[in-house]
Structure formats: C-alpha cells, structure tokens
Amino acid sequence: MSPTRELRPHRWIIRIVSAFIPKRLRTEWRREWEAELLHQESTLANWSRPHWRTRMDLVRQSLGSTWDAAFLQRRRLEEDFAQDVRHGFRLISRAPGLALAACTSLAIGIGGTTAAFTMIDAALLRPWPYPEADRLMVVSTNLGRYFSPPAFRRLSDRHDGLEHLTAAEAHGFLMNFGGQAVLVNGHRVSAEVVALLGLNGPLHPDAGRAFIPSEFAPDSEPVVAISHRLWQTQYASADSIIGQTITAAGKPLRVVAVLSRKFDFFPDSDLLVPLTFSEPGSYSEYDRKLEVYGSLRPGLTPELAGLMLTTATRFFRPVQVASVESVRERVFRGFRPTVKVLSVVALIILVVGCLNFATLLTVRSADRQPELAVRIALGAGRQRIVRQLVTEALVLSCAGGAAGVLLAYLGRGVVAGNAIEGMLALPRTLEWRVIAFATVLAITTGVLFSVGPARRATARVDLESALRDAVSSPLHGMGPVGGIRANWLVGSFQVALTMVLLVGAGLLVKSLLRIQAFDPGYDSTHAVTLRFDLPRARYRTDADVARFVELLTERVRAVSGVDDAGAASSLPFAVGALRMRMVLLEGPIHVSGPPEAMPLGWRVPPPPPPAPGMIDTPALDFFLTLSCEVDPAFFRTMRVPLVRGRDFTPFDTAASPPVVIINQAMAARYWPDTDPVGRRMRLGPLFPWKTIVGVVGNIRRFARDDEIRSEYYEPFAQAGDERRLLTSPKIDVAMRDLFGLDRESPVMVVVRSRLAVRAIANAVGPLVHSIDPALPIAQVSSLRETLDNAVADRRFILSHVVGFASLALLLAALGVYAVTSHVVRQRGRELGIRAALGAGRAHLIWLPMRDGVVVAVAGVFFGALLSIALTPQLRGFLYEVNPWDWSTLLSVAVLLVPAVICASYFPARHAGRVDPLAALKSI
Numbered sequence: 001m002s003p004t005r006e007l008r009p010h011r012w013i014i015r016i017v018s019a020f021i022p023k024r025l026r027t028e029w030r031r032e033w034e035a036e037l038l039h040q041e042s043t044l045a046n047w048s049r050p051h052w053r054t055r056m057d058l059v060r061q062s063l064g065s066t067w068d069a070a071f072l073q074r075r076r077l078e079e080d081f082a083q084d085v086r087h088g089f090r091l092i093s094r095a096p097g098l099a100l101a102a103c104t105s106l107a108i109g110i111g112g113t114t115a116a117f118t119m120i121d122a123a124l125l126r127p128w129p130y131p132e133a134d135r136l137m138v139v140s141t142n143l144g145r146y147f148s149p150p151a152f153r154r155l156s157d158r159h160d161g162l163e164h165l166t167a168a169e170a171h172g173f174l175m176n177f178g179g180q181a182v183l184v185n186g187h188r189v190s191a192e193v194v195a196l197l198g199l200n201g202p203l204h205p206d207a208g209r210a211f212i213p214s215e216f217a218p219d220s221e222p223v224v225a226i227s228h229r230l231w232q233t234q235y236a237s238a239d240s241i242i243g244q245t246i247t248a249a250g251k252p253l254r255v256v257a258v259l260s261r262k263f264d265f266f267p268d269s270d271l272l273v274p275l276t277f278s279e280p281g282s283y284s285e286y287d288r289k290l291e292v293y294g295s296l297r298p299g300l301t302p303e304l305a306g307l308m309l310t311t312a313t314r315f316f317r318p319v320q321v322a323s324v325e326s327v328r329e330r331v332f333r334g335f336r337p338t339v340k341v342l343s344v345v346a347l348i349i350l351v352v353g354c355l356n357f358a359t360l361l362t363v364r365s366a367d368r369q370p371e372l373a374v375r376i377a378l379g380a381g382r383q384r385i386v387r388q389l390v391t392e393a394l395v396l397s398c399a400g401g402a403a404g405v406l407l408a409y410l411g412r413g414v415v416a417g418n419a420i421e422g423m424l425a426l427p428r429t430l431e432w433r434v435i436a437f438a439t440v441l442a443i444t445t446g447v448l449f450s451v452g453p454a455r456r457a458t459a460r461v462d463l464e465s466a467l468r469d470a471v472s473s474p475l476h477g478m479g480p481v482g483g484i485r486a487n488w489l490v491g492s493f494q495v496a497l498t499m500v501l502l503v504g505a506g507l508l509v510k511s512l513l514r515i516q517a518f519d520p521g522y523d524s525t526h527a528v529t530l531r532f533d534l535p536r537a538r539y540r541t542d543a544d545v546a547r548f549v550e551l552l553t554e555r556v557r558a559v560s561g562v563d564d565a566g567a568a569s570s571l572p573f574a575v576g577a578l579r580m581r582m583v584l585l586e587g588p589i590h591v592s593g594p595p596e597a598m599p600l601g602w603r604v605p606p607p608p609p610p611a612p613g614m615i616d617t618p619a620l621d622f623f624l625t626l627s628c629e630v631d632p633a634f635f636r637t638m639r640v641p642l643v644r645g646r647d648f649t650p651f652d653t654a655a656s657p658p659v660v661i662i663n664q665a666m667a668a669r670y671w672p673d674t675d676p677v678g679r680r681m682r683l684g685p686l687f688p689w690k691t692i693v694g695v696v697g698n699i700r701r702f703a704r705d706d707e708i709r710s711e712y713y714e715p716f717a718q719a720g721d722e723r724r725l726l727t728s729p730k731i732d733v734a735m736r737d738l739f740g741l742d743r744e745s746p747v748m749v750v751v752r753s754r755l756a757v758r759a760i761a762n763a764v765g766p767l768v769h770s771i772d773p774a775l776p777i778a779q780v781s782s783l784r785e786t787l788d789n790a791v792a793d794r795r796f797i798l799s800h801v802v803g804f805a806s807l808a809l810l811l812a813a814l815g816v817y818a819v820t821s822h823v824v825r826q827r828g829r830e831l832g833i834r835a836a837l838g839a840g841r842a843h844l845i846w847l848p849m850r851d852g853v854v855v856a857v858a859g860v861f862f863g864a865l866l867s868i869a870l871t872p873q874l875r876g877f878l879y880e881v882n883p884w885d886w887s888t889l890l891s892v893a894v895l896l897v898p899a900v901i902c903a904s905y906f907p908a909r910h911a912g913r914v915d916p917l918a919a920l921k922s923i
Contacts (some may be wrong), residue, residue: 023262044644077775089395099396102360102813106400106445108807109353111407114438118408119339121433128328128527129262131198132295136327137162138301139277139292141313141320146288150275151316152190155292158312159160161305161324162294164196169290173248173271174776177234181776184230184248186271191216193199193272196295197265199257207231208242208257211274215256218278224248225257230270236706244570248273250537292673293327302326344873345504349804350445355490356815357400358449361393363818386451393450401442405435430572458582491819494623494812495859496866499896501805503867504874506888508798511878520572523639524783526563527752528760529571531779534745536713538772543654548771549631555767556751562760564752566637569629571785572701573747582622583712586680586689588669589670596624596669596710622684625666626701626711629719635661635696637750645677645694652715658690659718666710667695683713690714757782794877809896812859813903814854823848823909845908852904856897863896864889 130136138145139155139162147155151166172183191213193871194200194635199210206228215223224246227234235241245252259272266272296305302324309322332339454845460845532548539545549567558563568580632648643664652659660681667676680689698708751760761780768775788795826832871883881888 041129048367070702097362098364098818099399101818102357102396103400103403105356105360105811105814106442107403107407108352108811109350109357110401110404110438110441110445111350112804113346113441114404114408114434116339116342117437118434119342119438119496126255129198129260130196130265131201131205133328134326135296136196137294137296137305137324138327138330139165139294139309139322139324141316141322143318143320144288145294146293147290148288149290151288151313152290152292153277154315155309155312158309161297161300161308163297164192165292165293165294166190166192166194166196167275167290168266170266170269170327171249171273172778173273174250174535174774175246175248176774181774183776183778184270185268186248186273187266187269188273190275196293197263199259203260203263206260207239207258208255210257211272212740216274217274220250220274220276222253223256223274224253225272226255227259227263227270231258250535277295279551284566293294294324296324338793338797341873341877342800344870345501345801348501349808350441352494352497352808352811354445354449355494356811357393357397357445359391359815361450363821365389377840390450394446397442397450401438401446404442405438408434408438424698445448451581470871476820491812491815491855492859492862494808494815495855495896495900496863498805498808498812499860499863499892500866500870501754501801501808502892502896503863503888504871505798505805505879507800507871507874507881507883507885508794509889510885512791512794512798514881515794515879518692518700520638520787521697522572522783524787526754527638527750527783528755529573529574529758529779529783529786530749530751530761530764530777532747532749532768532775533778534747534775536745538774539745542716542719545655545719545747546631549716549747549749552749552764552767553631553633555770556749556764559753559763559767561755562751562753562763564633565749566634567631567747567749568634569719569746569748570781571715571750571786573790574748578701579627579774581627581683581732583625583681583683584621585623585670590672591623591670592672597707600802622723623670624710626709628711628713629716630713631716633748634713635750638699640699641697643695643697644675645692647694648713648715651715658688658717659715660690660694660875661694661696661713662692663696663698664706664713665698665708666712669710690718744754757785763787794879797874797877809899813899816855816900816903817907820848820852820904821910823851824907824910845905847908849901849904849908852908853901855904856900860898861899864893 039753046413127133128136137146141147147167149167156165156167160879169188171186171188173186175182175184191211194210199205204210205225208225211223211225214220226241230236233243241255241258243255245254247253253273296302300308306322306324309324310320313320313322337573436693487534534545534548553565553567556562630648631651632650635642635647644667648659648661661674670676671679676692676695679692681692682689692712696713699711700708701711751763751764753760755763757780761777765777831847834847835844867889
C-alpha cells in the first residue's frame with residue numbers, strides 16, 4: 001500500500017463517525033471526507049516525520065466530521081419522523097373505523113381528566129391577583145367565624161401574628177335603577193383592606209382611586225367603590241361616574257373608584273363601603289357579623305399565628321380560642337370531597353380509555369403481522385419499526401387529545417353552570433395550564449401505551465410463517481396466542497374499573513331516590529317564594545310588619561291564577577329570621593329524648609334578660625326551641641297539616657291574648673303523654689305567657705338528612721312582645737341588639753300557583769311597589785328549587801359519575817368487541833376446519849365468545865373487590881345507603897356481565913359464517 005493510502009488516525013475517526021450516518025448517504029459522505037483528507041495528506045512531504053502541529057490539524061479537521069454527522073442524523077430523524085407521521089395518516093385513511101375508536105377512547109379519557117383538572121386548577125393552581133395571596137388568612141374562634149365590632153377592635157390592638165388586619169361585613173344596599181328598587185350586594189370594609197388586597201398596587205381600580213385613610217373616620221364623607229360588573233351593567237362604563245353621588249341604603253355615597261375587573265375577593269359583591277364603626281350596633285358585643293382577614297407575617301405558621309391571637313381572645317367573654325386558616329384553603333375545603341371524588345372518577349375513565357387505546361393498537365399491530373414481516377425481510381430494523389408504530393400511535397393520541405380538549409371546552413359551560421354552592425367560580429374558558437396539561441397527557445399516554453404493543457408486535461413476528469400466510473389464503477392461521485391472552489387480561493381490568501364507576505353511580509342514584517322519597521312536611525310543588533328585607537327605619541314595630549304582610553298577601557291572592565298566599569319570617573332551607581330561643585314551659589312537663597341539638601354552626605343563645613333591679617336571671621329551667629313568625633294563611637298555603645287544636649286567625653292581633661302553635665316534635669318531647677293544647681310558654685320572667693292553641697306537622701328545616709327540632713310559631717302581629725319590652729330604657733342597649741331591634745326584618749311570601757316563577761314575580765312587583773315604592777324583591781325562587789338545592793352536591797356528583805360510568809361501559813364493550821373480532825380473524829382457518837369437520841354454528845360462535853365470558857366474570861369479580869375498597873369515599877354523599885350495599889353490587893353485576901357478553905357475541909357471529917371449503921383450500 002502506498003504511503004498516501006496508509007491507514008491514519010484521522011481516517012479511523014471518519015470510519016467511526018460514518019456509522020451514525022444514514023445508510024443512503026453513508027458512502028457518498030465517506031468518499032467526500034476521505035477525498036478531502038487525502039488532499040491534505042498529499043501536501044505533506046513525509047508522514048513519518050511531519051511537524052506535530054500538522055498532525056493535530058489533520059485530526060482536528062477529521063473531528064469536524066462529527067458536527068456534519070450530527071446535522072445529518074438530526075435531518076434523518078426529522079425526515080423519518082415526518083415519513084412516519086405521513087404513514088400514520090395514510091393508515092388512518094385506510095382503517096378509519098379503528099382510528100375513530102382509538103381517538104374516541106383517548107378523547108373520552110383526556111376530556112374527562114381535563115374537566116377534573118379544570119376544577120383543581122381553579123382551586124389550587126390559578127394564581128390569585130392579590131399581593132402575597134398565599135399568606136391571606138381568615139380568623140375564627142371556637143365560637144364561629146364572626147366577630148362583634150368591639151371584639152375586632154380589641155383584636156386589632158394585639159394582632160402580632162397577622163398584618164393588615166381587616167374587618168368585612170356583608171350588607172345589602174337598596175338602590176334605585178330606572179325607577180325600580182334593586183337590592184345590591186356589597187361589603188363594608190375597614191381601612192387595612194387597601195393594603196391587604198392591593199387596591200393601591202396590582203389591583204388598582206380601573207377608574208378613580210383607592211380609599212384613603214381619612215375616609216374611614218366616623219365623621220368623613222360617605223364614599224363607595226363600585227364593581228366593574230355594576231359599572232358596565234348599570235352605568236354603561238361611563239368614566240363620568242367617578243365623583244358622582246349615588247344613593248344606597250338611603251344614604252348619599254360619592255363614587256371614588258371602579259374596582260378592577262380581576263377583583264373578586266368578595267364574590268357577588270358590587271359595592272365596597274368604608275366601615276367607620278359608627279353604624280348601629282358598632283358597640284354591641286352581641287352583633288357578631290364581621291369577618292376578619294389578615295396577612296400572615298413572614299416566618300410564622302397559621303398555627304403559631306392562632307396562638308398569638310389567642311392571647312387577645314382569651315380575654316373575651318366567653319373565653320375564646322383563635323385559629324387562623326388560609327383563605328384559599330377555606331374556600332377549597334367546602335368542595336374538596338367533590339373534587340376528590342371527581343378526580344378519582346376522571347382517573348378511572350382515563351385508565352379505561354388508555355387501556356382501550358392500547359388494546360386497539362395491539363389488535364391493529366397483530367393484523368399487520370404480514371406487512372411487518374415483509375418490511376423486516378427487506379432489511380428494516382426492529383427498532384425502526386417500533387419507532388414507526390409509536391409515531392403512528394402518537395398521531396392518534398394527539399388527535400384524541402385534541403378531541404378531548406374540544407370536549408372539555410364544549411363541556412366547560414355545563415360544569416361551570418352546575419357548580420355547587422361554595423365552589424370557586426369555574427372559568428368558562430380553558431386556561432393555558434389546562435391546555436398544556438391536556439397536551440402533555442395526550443403525548444404521554446400515546447407514548448406509554450403504544451411502546452408495549454409495538455415491541456410485542458415486532459418481537460412476535462415469525463418471518464417464514466408470516467410471509468407464507470401473506471401470499472396464501474386470507475384465512476390465515478391463528479399463530480401465538482400470548483398477545484390475545486394479554487388483551488383479555490387488559491379487558492378484565494377495564495371491566496373491573498367500569499364496575500367501580502357503575503357501583504358508585506348506583507349508590508348515588510339509590511341515595512338520591514331515598515332523599516326525594518322523604519316527606520319534608522309540606523307540599524313543594526307549584527309554590528313560589530319571594531323574600532323581602534323590611535328595613536327597620538321604615539318598619540319600626542311589629543304592627544308595621546304585620547300590616548305589610550296582610551296588605552301584600554291579600555293583593556297577591558287576588559291575582560288571577562293564584563290559589564293562595566301566606567307569609568313567614570323563615571322558610572325551610574332559607575333561615576331568614578329563624579332563631580333558637582330559650583323558653584320557659586308551664587308544668588307539668590316530661591322531657592323525653594336527648595337534649596335539643598343545635599343546628600350546625602349555631603351557638604346556644606343566652607337566657608332572656610332578668611327583671612329590672614336583678615343582676616342575673618333566676619335559676620329557672622329553660623328549654624331550647626326554634627321560633628318563627630307566620631301569618632294566618634301560612635300553614636294552609638304550605639299545606640302543613642294541623643294535627644291538633646286550631647290555626648291562627650285574623651283575630652290573633654296585638655290586642656288579643658298571645659298564642660302560639662308548636663310542631664309535633666316539640667309536643668312529643670315535652671308532652672309525650674298529654675295534650676299540649678292549652679298549656680303555656682314564655683321567653684322569661686319579663687315576658688307574657690303565650691297559650692298553645694294548636695299542633696302542626698313537622699317541617700324539615702336545614703337539610704333532608706338533618707334531625708327535626710322543636711319549634712313554635714307565633715303570629716306576626718304578636719311577635720314583638722319582647723321588642724316592645726326591650727324598648728324600655730331600663731333594659732341594656734346590648735340586650736336589645738341581641739333580639740335584633742336594629743336589623744332588617746325578613747319576610748318570605750309563599751304563593752301557591754301553577755304560574756311560572758317569572759310570571760309570579762312580574763305580577764307581584766307592581767303590588768309591592770303600590771305598598772312601598774322603595775322596597776325591592778330581594779329573592780325569587782320556588783320551594784321545589786330550594787328543596788333541590790339542598791342536594792345540589794349529590795346531584796352534581798351523580799350526574800358526572802353516571803356520565804363517566806356510561807362512557808366507561810361503552811369503552812369496555814368496545815375493547816371486548818375489538819379483541820373478539822381479532823380472535824375471529826386470527827382463528828379463521830381453525831374455525832373453517834372445525835366447520836368442515838362438522839362443528840355446529842353455535843359451537844363455532846361459542847369458541848371466540850368463551851374468552852369474553854371469562855373476561856366478564858373475572859372483571860366483575862375484581863371490580864367488586866375494587867368497589868368495596870373505593871366506594872367508602874362516597875360516604876359523605878350517601879343518604880341512608882351503605883357504601884357496601886350488596887344489592888347495588890349484585891344489580892351492577894347483572895347489568896355488566898350481559899353487556900360484556902353481548903359485546904363479544906356480535907363479532908363472534910361471524911365465526912358461524914366461515915366457509916369450510918375456503919379453509920380446506922388454504923391448507
């Protein structure tokens with residue numbers, strides 16, 4: 001060999017790097033580089049004695065080939081990927097049914113998971129626009145979350161654990177728009193709200209300015225900040241609103257700001273008014289209506305901040321223990337069980353969809369065995385084929401992911417519209433985080449659930465048999481059955497997960513049916529409710545309230561289409577002016593049962609005030625009971641049965657002897673063996689005795705599954721005995737606040753009619769205006785809607801679980817159908833030979849169906865075990881239903897097994913049509 005052709009180190013580098021060059025480019029690429037280096041060698045006089053710098057230059061030039069190789073390799077990968085993508089689209093066009101089934105499987109799984117992630121994103125991931133939002137805290141005590149103004153002032157003097165301690169009070173402001181009285185929700189807030197919520201920073205008002213400290217002084221000019229929503233709807237987004245004076249709650253308020261569009265710390269609140277602590281009740285310890293917020297100091301934990309605040313609350317009367325909790329945590333806590341259940345359900349439907357996707361890919365790969373064998377015989381590497389199969393699956397998964405995002409987008413309004421009370425406002429558009437989550441999920445599932453089927457497909461290729469079958473009869477042999485068994489195992493797992501969802505849906509349906517079957521104590525059909533908040537400034541006495549109720553109900557009864565009308569201070573599932581009272585009962589009484597339980601979140605009321613000149617109330621036996629004010633037509637309109645005695649009449653006025661009506665629960669608790677009619681009761685030593693004139697049926701007040709408590713009713717005209725007494729100057733002002741003298745008087749009118757809710761509201765509006773032009777209808781609803789809202793969380797969960805369970809059943813049936821069809825195609829020759837040997841049609845159908853039956857039975861068995869483990873998560877949504885209800889498990893099994901068997905039967909019918917002659921010719 002000549003010296004110029006002698007092997008050199010730089011040529012070794014070219015040989016090694018050329019291994020990474022695509023085969024179709026390798027020869028030409030190597031020839032070019034070797035020619036270049038040969039040219040460089042020819043310039044050397046003697047290779048054995050060159051200068052060392054010349055040698056290094058040649059090696060350095062040869063190393064430059066690595067960059068050229070890397071570029072070509074990337075180009076090759078890009079070309080291969082593009083080629084695989086194009087091939088994937090061609091396969092979709094050749095097998096649209098399988099592609100549609102695969103995309104649908106992933107679309108359902110990804111769409112459901114994306115919908116669940118939307119709620120998680122709204123609760124936990126979406127950043128709040130407030131400064132240091134993670135440190136926003138809400139303060140409460142062991143007695144509740146509300147504080148009196150004096151308690152807040154004492155707390156603000158010693159709040160070492162929190163910064164910017166802020167008080168907020170929800171308040172309804174009566175306003176007039178276009179001659180129509182409207183009740184606008186708002187909040188009164190203390191001075192630190194500006195710093196706490198960033199009204200001078202990131203949430204600067206869209207128009208105007210933030211509050212200034214002088215506007216929180218008691219003698220300052222009243223000002224207001226309106227929401228962006230109110231600015232758009234009522235003031236046409238006019239910039240001239242800044243500086244104008246509007247009237248709210250009978251007071252002129254100068255508008256100084258239009259709040260930022262992003263400000264939603266107080267949901268459904270349209271007005272912010274400075275809290276000056278000069279309002280009625282600002283010095284009352286009993287007027288607990290302030291919520292307290294603050295920002296956690298750096299370096300502290302909520303637990304430590306609560307201990308620091310307890311140093312102030314321990315001096316309250318009674319002694320209280322403070323606690324601090326994240327605002328976001330409190331908001332999320334209300335619907336955490338709902339999100340938890342929906343997340344588990346979405347995960348199950350995602351797994352079912354992905355397994356179905358993998359099953360379809362396996363079936364498709366098995367059907368392509370001859371094609372893959374030909375490609376391997378022509379020199380294609382197995383890794384190259386695996387990469388192509390994965391890329392084809394990735395095309396399908398991206399299409400399924402896009403369809404899933406579309407499903408989540410189309411269903412966003414349904415989820416947001418059905419959001420239960422207490423849930424964060426869900427966005428009606430998809431945030432970028434949700435889209436990114438769906439994209440990553442689609443790519444990840446496409447890769448993870450396609451690599452296994454692709455590797456199995458290439459590993460099982462038998463070149464000789466596959467090539468022989470490819471050129472022989474279309475009824476080719478069955479071959480190895482390992483993949484089929486694996487598919488049946490996956491199918492069993494799908495059936496098991498589907499059974500979990502169906503069992504959960506069955507438990508929720510059974511629970512809801514039991515809830516709807518219970519008797520609330522009244523007739524909720526064809527009944528419309530209207531709420532009015534009578535301001536104490538215009539309705540100072542109970543005679544004024546009674547007069548309004550009488551005038552309005554009389555005029556409503558005269559409306560065409562109205563059957564009856566009544567009124568009360570409180571309705572079921574709408575607390576209103578419902579109160580828990582301490583009462584004295586005239587003996588003899590016999591108390592039966594445990595002590596009266598307080599409603600959730602209520603505090604035990606203090607005893608009535610002592611007589612003038614006495615320090616404490618005498619040692620008397622007081623009993624807890626609910627109290628409500630009604631008019632004579634209330635029980636008749638609500639269709640509450642009168643069990644004993646008489647109903648109220650128009651003659652039960654302030655001038656007549658005081659009377660009350662009690663419910664059956666109170667009669668059974670205190671007079672179980674005697675007739676309570678004619679017995680007497682009163683609130684305390686200073687109050688007159690009231691005679692019990694009747695007993696009515698029980699009304700379920702707070703929840704369908706809550707216990708029924710003792711309750712008494714009194715006429716509107718006689719309900720103010722305690723108020724008239726408390727107006728005496730001898731009674732402490734704070735005690736007057738305890739009985740609500742400075743608060744509004746809620747009145748709820750019930751209209752019995754077959755007219756629509758909106759028609760009733762339109763008819764009653766002018767009647768109210770004729771009585772009090774400044775009084776708006778605070779709320780319009782129906783008894784049925786109010787009753788249904790009490791189980792809104794159960795309905796929300798039920799609708800989603802039932803929907804996902806139905807989709808899971810569809811996917812499981814689709815997977816079994818696909819595998820059975822594949823079995824029939826793979827065993828076509830065997831089935832044909834069996835038919836030629838005399839096998840009956842039923843036997844031929846049973847052979848491919850047999851595994852489907854095993855899948856159904858095994859899936860139901862393991863699904864029952866999974867259901868027993870997971871259904872206790874639904875315990876909070878069930879009513880009088882055991883999470884391990886065997887009748888539900890049995891019913892689901894009876895439904896699921898035939899459904900899966902049917903899914904395998906329809907493709908198995910083709911086995912009975914196999915041509916024996918064609919099978920024999922193929923041997």
